Amino acid sequence: MPTREKTLLRFVTTGSVDDGKSTLIGRLLYETKSIFEDQYAAVEKTSKKRGQDEVDLALLLDGLSTEREQGITIDVAYRYFESPNRKFIIADTPGHVQYTRNTVTGASTSELAIILIDARNGVLTQSRRHGIIISLLQIPHLIVAINKMDLVDYSEEVYKDIVSTYQDFSEKLDIHDIVFIPVSALKGDNVTAKSDNMSWYEGSTLLHYLETVHVTADRNLLDFRFPVQNVIRPHLDFRGFAGRITSGTINAGEEIAILPSGRTSTVESIVTYDNELKEAFAPQSVVLTLADKIDISRGDMIVRKNNLPQIENHIEAIICWMDEEAISNGNPYILKHTTKYVKAFIPRILYKIDVNTLHREKTDTLSLNEIARVEIRTASPLFFDSYKNNHGTGSFILIDPYTSNTVAAGMIRGPARTIDELAEKTEAKASQKKSPHTVWSGWNIPKKTREERNGHKAAVLWFTGYSGSGKSTIARNLEKTLFAAGCHTMLLDGDTIRHGLCGDLGFSNEDRSENIRRAGEAAKLFFESGDIVICAFISPFERDRAFARALIPKDRFFEIYTKCSLDVCKRRDPNGLYKKVKNGEIKEFTGISSHYEEPQAPEIIAETDLRTVDDIVTEITGIIKEKEIIK
Amino acid sequence: MNSYSFPYLKQLESESIHIMREVVAEFKNPVMLYSVGKDSSVMVRLAQKAFYPGKFPFPLMHIDTGYKFPEMYEFRDRFCEEIGATLIVERNEEWIAKGCHPLKLGTDKCCWYLKTQGLLDALKKHDFDAAFGGARREEEKSRAKERVFSIRDEFGQWDPKNQRPELWDLYNTRLNEGQTVRVFPLSNWTEVDIWNYIRMENIPVVPIYFAREREVIARNGILIPVSAFSTVQDDENSHYNNEKIRKINCRFRSLGCIPCTGAIPSESTTLDDLIIEVINTRKSERENRVIDLGSDAAMEDKKKEGYF
Structure with a gap:
């Protein structure tokens, strides 16, 4: 059945009393046939009683009689509607009383936010405030709906003006995906159907965007975290730990550690009412049984041995x-x-x-x-x-x-x-303090402007793999190719970083993490300068790579895993390091004494023991062309 | 990567299971309010899943008014026996004996004595500190503002203006002396979700949800089943003396007490038909519930007093 395959999108709507939020939600509900005749009849009656000429759609949304009497909304309300592909849950937050508390509450469970701006008023203090709260709550997707376009003659100029003002402001925010949609909630332009009045607007309608925005990738599927809710002991032979996987994935047979005791075991089985699972992932509710008898209780956390919080x-x-x-x-x-x-x-x-x-x-x-x-x-x-x-x-x-x-x-x-x-x-x-605008005001020259002059987009290509797996070789060749094609590039690798910026660091796990943290931050600076930054680091730990990834917008970070058997790496041993390890000159070395965590979902896998360097470089340039980084 | 995609119903299921497990972990003496309807059926299945392979560690409690459909009583007893659940049935015997009936006292008073008071007395009698209910936010507009964990004072009252904010999935389960909590694990489910889940999981429901020919009288636009009046002890036929009995194909969209539960015209005899009907309907789920029609705020007023 189609409904079973539907996915869920939770979003929060923010806006002030007069910018048409209720009308917009009313419109979405109405056009997706989610308002019922008898509900409509009830508010029609109330509208009449109050002496209003038109049916007040906002009444559909105000749940409590005190609110309806006073014509205000006092709390977060939840609304439901569906389209052919998705189910939607709206957290509808009021615009004035206890604004921050309600918006934070509504935003906490949302994957997307809609901010409404009245086209006649432009970007007001409150439009900024909405953005700041959404950024603090780390909602990954933001739609700025510029409403009441009908009252400004559907003017492209007005729209563009608001977009550019808001973009300047949003540089300061930590939101990577912002789209702007000109709408008229009252007349229905660009809400569920494309407007004939704004032929200059080429983007999608509000509903179309809500239906198609990709949110699966926002889930953290890397770090397995399983806070134990209950211990299930129906009889002496069964002892299971119930919980909902907060993030990450887990397979039967995998090694795990229990916090705070630090004891380790393996997952014996993943039990559910429906069937036993081989693999489970966030946000499934499951019961885990372990191979060893260990005392675990509510509040403990089960994690992967090599990926600790x-x-x-x-x-x-x-x-x-x-x-x-x-x-x-x-x-x-x-x-x-x-x-x-x-x-x-x-x-x-x-x-x-x-x-x-x-x-x-x-x-x-x-x-x-x-x-x-x-x-x-x-x-x-x-x-x-x-x-x-x-x-x-x-x-x-x-x-x-x-x-x-x-x-x-x-x-x-x-x-x-x-x-x-x-x-x-x-x-x-x-x-x-003397010049507060330098504290949070983004970059002097916006990245976009730099990119326009460069003729290509900025990106970070992050190579990870064993020493000797071919990271540097491919990275160097790739940089030369891109540079020859007129791209602005920068190469960061162990040599460039460890000789200066990270000269104080050794090779312990902590120092390796710090090394990657600095490398990631340095990459970000070059990225902001519009460069294609090529990074080549063993970067053995998933968490460190995730950190580097988190600094860069989603579609601009490419993790490239140079996959190569350890034996081949040892044979190649370009810098004689494996030999030194063998002779005991180096103590900590990835693949020998310390662990390498394979990337879970790299954008590109380069099998360097099977393919030539040229081949791989061609493939990578092809992929970044496809992703419109270069032309 | 696609293998990690998670269909909507499974996501709702996982969230509801999470809520139930939190309650069992944090409260001393929880109970699940069981009204025999479709939402209760779904709630019971979720409880079975939450504590599998164990049994769910709380009883079911039915607040009976004596006015339910015979099919409901039959279903209730058979269903609870089949799944091996502990069933508590509580009735406000004092007022049932007095012949409390909506046509005599009005719906508001009748509900208050038999349902609200019945429930509050039962919770006190058994010393339950948390009670699961099957209410959904989508059902009715005052429920749209209800929390998943809804705190009640010692009189069972709901104070809508003084609710705790609920953030992420971090439920504050702490109570003050005298307070109890109603927990709504189906908060984010809609009527369509409930039916789709019933089909997906093959969950048994009371047969009167499906259409067949029934004798009804039309009163104020609501089709009241004729059997409604056979449950009134005294002067049983007087209430529909001059009204016309009609035979039509109909079903019950939500279940309550017979005198206050209207049927809706319907040809849906199978689950598939029924789901299509629910998707296409332009009327809300409680259209046939006489008790909601008193005023625009009828449900809110009942809730404040301690009703679900």
């Missing part, structure tokens, strides 16, 4: 305060993270973020609807990833132990830094 009891996070009562620095809160409750203190508020401008302000307190970066100490360690990499293990809520209210929503940035580092940071911040 961070384990800390002192973290930094962005929190949104949601309670009437202001924050208390001294009293404990209860923190819920995955399936675990822990006691938590907030020793320090680093700064408050003005949601209208992104400016940081010093503060000692935090009240309803305010957002801040804080330090948190927990009574026992959390097993987490940064919110940016993993929403499921990077989010938490704070609960007041006295009222039991949910008082804050939190997004983990990472471990808290040491006092020295913090002092350094504060100083840097102070010096930036």
Whole structure:
């Protein structure tokens, strides 16, 4: 049946009272036949009673009688509709009262956001505020719907003006995918059907975009995280651990580790009511049984042995305060993270973020609807990833132990830094204060402008593989080919990085991670400068590569796995390194003493033991041409 | 890569299972409210899945008014026995004995005594701290603002303006003294989803969801089954003396007490027909529920008092 194959898209709509949000949602529901006659009749009756001439579609959306009486919306409401390909859940958030709290709540479960802008008013403070909250919540896709085009004579100029103003602003935000759609919710232009009044607009309609936007790739399928919810013990012979896979995938037979005990075992079976699974993935709810008898309880986390989350009891996070009562620095809160409750203190508020401008302000307190970066100490360690990499293990809520209210929503940035580092940071911040616009205002010359002059798009081609697998050889040949074709290129490899930028690092796992972190950041700088950046690093750990990937927009990062058997690498041994390992001159070496994690889903696999260098270079240039990086 | 794509119904299923497991982990004495309808049937299947290969570790409770369809009682008892579930049936005997009936007291009062009061008394009697309900946000507009974990005060009342924000899938399960919680694992399901899932999973439902010829009278645009009045103890035939009995093909779209549950004209005798009918209908699911038609805010008022 078609319905079974339908996918789900959750999105949040934000907008103010008068920019037509209710009309837009009403229009989507109406045109997808999701409003029923009797529901319509009920609001028709209410509209008449109130003396309104036309049926007020907004009444369909206001659920509570107090709201209908006062003509305002006071809380997040959920709406449902479907098209032939997708089911949609809308988190409809009101535009004024408790704005931040409601938008954060609605956005927390959304994969896409729609911001409405009234074409007559252009980009207002609130349009920026919406963008900032959506960026903080790391929603990957944003639609800016420029509404009421009918009231500006469907003017392309007005549209273009708003687009360019908003683009300038959104450079500061952490949202990679933004589309602009000119609509008239009232008349129906470009909502579900292409408008005849705006022939100059070549993009898709709102509904078409919602139906086709690709969201599967936003799921984290790399880092297996399984917070244990319950232990299932129907009889003495069965002991299973129930939970929902937060991220990643797992196979029966794989080696796992249990946090916090650190004990290891293998997955014996993946049990579900329907059948036993060979492989399970996020967000499936399953029961795992393990080969060994290990004491595991709710709140523990099962992960892959070679891919651990961070384990800390002192973290930094962005929190949104949601309670009437202001924050208390001294009293404990209860923190819920995955399936675990822990006691938590907030020793320090680093700064408050003005949601209208992104400016940081010093503060000692935090009240309803305010957002801040804080330090948190927990009574026992959390097993987490940064919110940016993993929403499921990077989010938490704070609960007041006295009222039991949910008082804050939190997004983990990472471990808290040491006092020295913090002092350094504060100083840097102070010096930036003189010209605040340099703090967050993106690049001086937009990447797009640079790309236009270069005649090609910026991209990062990231080679990973064993030493001797041919990364550098292919990278060097590829760069020469691209350079000869007139491209702006930059090559970063172990030699260029380790001789300068990373001269202080060795080859321990920690240093390797730091090396890749710096390489990724350096690649990003060249990327922003419009270059095609070719990186060749062993980069053995999935997490480090994921980090580098996360710095670059999705369709501009190409992971290229130079696949080659270790035996061939050893035979090639271009720099004599394997020999040195054999002689004991080098202690830590990938493939010998330390582990290499194969890429799970590289964009390109180059089998260097089977194909020639020229062949592979031709293939890669073909692929980036196809992806419209080069012409 | 495609093997990781996840169909919508499986995603809803996984979320509901997650919710049920959270409740069992965090509450001392949960119960599942079982109304015998299609949503209850789906909820029970999800509970079976959530704790498989174990049995779900809570009883089912039916708040009976005595006015349900005979097919419902029959189905309830057989179904619960087949799956080996513990079934608790609670009735407000005092008011049933007094002959509480919508045609005498009005629907609001009748609902209050037999359903709302019946439920609150039963929760107290068994000391349940969490109760699963099959309500869905799509059903009715005041339910659109309901939380998955809905906190009730010691009188079972819902305060819509003072709800906890629900973020990600992190449910705050902490209660204050005297508070209980209603948990709605089907919050994000729609009527069409429920039927599609019933078909996909081959879940048994009460046969009166399907069309056949029935005797009805039309009252205020609602088709009330004639059998409605046979359940009234006294002066049983007086209520439809002058009304015309008609025989038409019809079915029940949502199930409640006989006097307050209208039938809808329908030819859907199979699940496939029924799903197509539900997809194409231009009327909302509770169109046939007399109890919702009192006013634009009828459901909201009942909910505030402790109704589902």
